[in-house]
Amino acid sequence: MIPDAPRLGLPWALAEAQAFHLQGVGRLARAERAAAKGRAEQDAPAYLAAETARLSAIREQLTAEAEQWWQALISDDEDTVCEAVNTAFSDNPAAGCAVGVDGSVLSVVMRQQDLDSMPTQTPGVTSSGRPTLKNLTKRDRVLWWLTSMGSNIVATLKEGFATAPAITAIDLAVLTRLPDTQRLGFVAYGRWTRQAIESTPWREPEDALRFLDIGQDVACSVTTTASGNLSSTIKALDTSRVPGLQDLLDHAQDESDTGEPSLADLDVTLGASTRRDDQAPLTDPYRIRPFSEWKQDTSAGPLPAPLAPPAPPAALIPGQTLVLPEEAWQGLRVAFSFAGADADLTLFLTDVDGRVAGDEDFVFYNQPFAADGAARLLGKQQEGPHAVERATVHLAALPERVRRVAVAVNMDVDTDLTCGSLTHAALYMDCVTGAAWTFQPPAAPDIRAMVVAELYRHTIDNRPAWKLRALGQGWADGLDGLARAYGVDVE
Structure with a gap:
């Protein structure tokens, strides 16, 4: 769409x-x-x-x-499928990489967390009921690692099928660094069909181990002993059964000495989340x-x-109001700069009661325009040590029903951080004449969304005017609470 x-x-x-x-x-x-x-x-x-x-x-x-x-x-x-799937894989905890397509079968390599990085202890209680840490047995630790690998395999398969709708099966091979040699080796591989993955229920942690049973030609370095227990060692699989695996290992580097990403770095290179405020701004x-x-x-x-260089901006304090010059009505430029965490700029165009007439008067990252362009977000980008998100508000172009414009920020909804995590946060506004104002909102540790400033209609000597008020008031429940307060329907 x-x-x-x-x-x-x-x-x-x-x-x-x-x-x-x-x-x-x-x-x-x-x-x-x-x-x-x-x-x-x-x-x-x-x-x-x-x-x-x-x-x-x-x-x-x-x-x-x-x-x-x-x-x-x-x-x-092939190029289209691999690019789309690798984009989807880019934020996975166990990095996956699509390496080819043969007919309707996708080939994927996954980098599993090393066994040596797994915890050696687990919470427990003593005989008297006191909390303690118990050492994991070697077999329990391997079971934990295997369950983690199964979870990552299932998630990778489900995401691959969801992203590439015509792929019917995925050949997946899993790499990890082996405990005994500290070198990369394959510890699982097989083929899983779309039907097998989509028809299997995935509800409990133990379900992750079903990857062993529902695939085709599945091999895993963790096996079941004659007594029915899992093996307590992890050894590299024989790669000769699957064409191409040995060649891949032969050209892999345990440590990169060329400055280029190596196969051992897949978990870093592909597993790093791409942030919206990355150094390269989106076009x-x-x-x-x-x-x-x-x-x-x-x-x-x-x-x-x-025009001549503008004068330094006037610094505002919480609760301070001022009358905007008429030139600011034609185009008020807004910039919110910050560091320390990610935040988003939002605008609410409200009536006299402080509520939006409809969801279309809520301007945020998924709806960056309102009022036929009179209010719009211009995007976020990194500028030195700070991220800066900009917007413009044409007060003179707003419909008469819009009496107020709330300029707000909210913390990234994917994190549990509060406004207290923001550093060097500042709102900056200016207009074409060079007149400018700045306000530093409080670093409130208990709120996740904040109205930093408000623009509102006023009458002075029977003539219309627009005023600016610095606020810095917020909501603990983040964007949802902020949106509801202004009458936006939140599902």
Whole structure:
């Protein structure tokens, strides 16, 4: 599914155009300001039409590319399947790597945790009921390791089948570093069909050992002795039964001395999670071309000279309010910078009661636009030691029903961290004139989501105005509690 291109409206285009044309025009120069606004009114419809057409063309191109990719995936094209599966495997605790496709059979190598890294003790109680640690027997430790390997095998198989819908079977081989030699060796391999994996119930930890029974030609270095117990040693399997395994081992390096990732590093190279705030920022295919860029492409005349460097931002304290200058209505730039943990910027466009009119007024990473482009997230990227997520709010382009805009942050929902884990957190806002404000929210250890600041409509001398209030108030239950407080339906 390719997301729709953002909807843009004339109020947004007019606000962008006015912000551009009013650069360098003094607030008391009424004739010049009127002329600048007139030029903006002439440019806005053409700018809106150009951006709408350009974004529509981009979506058509993305849709065509996605269809081509999907056809390659369901046709079991080797490069497409391996790339998709390896992307899915990239955050697994036991790194898996798709290495080839033969017909509808996918080949995967998995790097299992070494036995030497497993605990040697387990919690227990003494005869008097006191808690203690008991040493694991060698056999119990091997059983623990085998159950872990079975879990990782099942998870890898399920994820591989889920990602590659036309694959009917997976040949999987498991590597680990052997305890006696400290060299890599294969400790399990076999073929598992989609039907076998999908028809088997996986509910209890003991179910992980079913991988031994439901596969084809399964070999495992941990065997059952004549007395019915598991063996207490782990030895490398004979690789001559499966073509290619010995060749793979012959070219594997235990330790990389070339600086290149080795087979022994699979668990590090492929198992590292790729974060949204990685050093290489993601490219937004729906990046909106700034008005100045569009004007440069369509105008033969010189553009206005850039403004002088802005003055230092005014630092706000919790509860402080101020009236925003009119220039900020046309385009208020927002940046939240932080370190120490991951967080996301969110916006809520609310009515006079402080609630959204619908879920479409909730701007977050899965819905980065609202009000026909009047509020939008611009993405997150790493800038030196800090991550920075940016947004823009065109207050003049917001519909009349929107009375307030809450600028909030929430901790990554996949972690159990609180705002107390954030360091160097700061909200920065500025506008085209160079006027800027900054606010450092409190590092609250008990909350996971926080409204950092609020923009709201006001009336001064019977004239409309927008004000900014620094807040720093939060919710312990994170994004869900924050969204509910503003009337967003959370399933």
